[in-house]
Amino acid sequence: MPSFDTVSEANLVEVKNANDQANKEITTRFDFKGSDARIELKERDLTAYADSEFQLGQVRDVLTSKLVKRNVDVRFLDIGKIEKIGGDKVKQVIKIKNGIESEAAKKIVRIVKDSKMKVQASIQGDAVRITGAKRDDLQAAMAMLRKEVADLPLEFNNFRD
Known part of the structure; x- marks a missing residue:
């Protein structure tokens, strides 16, 4: 996935x-x-x-x-x-600063769930893993997170297809 x-x-x-x-x-x-x-x-x-x-x-x-x-x-x-x-x-x-604090991680998970996109978010230590069925959904989730979370410098890595 x-x-x-x-x-x-x-x-x-x-x-x-x-x-x-x-x-x-x-x-x-x-x-x-x-x-x-x-x-x-x-x-x-x-x-x-x-x-x-x-x-x-x-x-x-x-x-x-x-x-x-x-x-x-x-x-x-x-x-x-x-x-x-x-x-x-x-x-x-x-x-x-290093890593995403728990409050910010919960905020990211809430944003992903409220967006009604076909992706799931889960907190993995100091990172948030986003999974979805299609690559296009994941790219849309990246764009949405860049727009919605302006107070944190977010990066997206470990992309698996």
């Missing part, structure tokens, strides 16, 4: 490349000369450091522009609170 998985995962290789490019731009920019502005990547967490909250905003802007250029959706970013560290320096933890 044809099926596909609906997932929400950031490409970590592109995130790492965007982080490297952002750090390179930060070190060469004139307005960051002599400051401790940088971005560190540890597994799924980005930590932005700067001398002031204004500079921290600039560092975030540089990072988001590099992510967008590398086709990484900024909806994957979960921006934390600004924390003060020693003196005037500040830091901010930015988490990279």
Whole structure:
């Protein structure tokens, strides 16, 4: 029976490349000369450091522009609170979301069931599997999910025919 998985995962290789490019731009920019502005990547967490909250905003802007250029959706970013560290320096933890949370997965299943399409949706861990009798039904379900679920960056993979 044809099926596909609906997932929400950031490409970590592109995130790492965007982080490297952002750090390179930060070190060469004139307005960051002599400051401790940088971005560190540890597994799924980005930590932005700067001398002031204004500079921290600039560092975030540089990072988001590099992510967008590398086709990484900024909806994957979960921006934390600004924390003060020693003196005037500040830091901010930015988490990279992975997987579909249970509430969002239930919403996707409800949307598929309410559409009256000839497909079924089931939650498989942090993904939602959509199965149907025909490939055309699955493609229509993909188009409908792209339109209906705008708050999550959805990807469709593991398509089986």
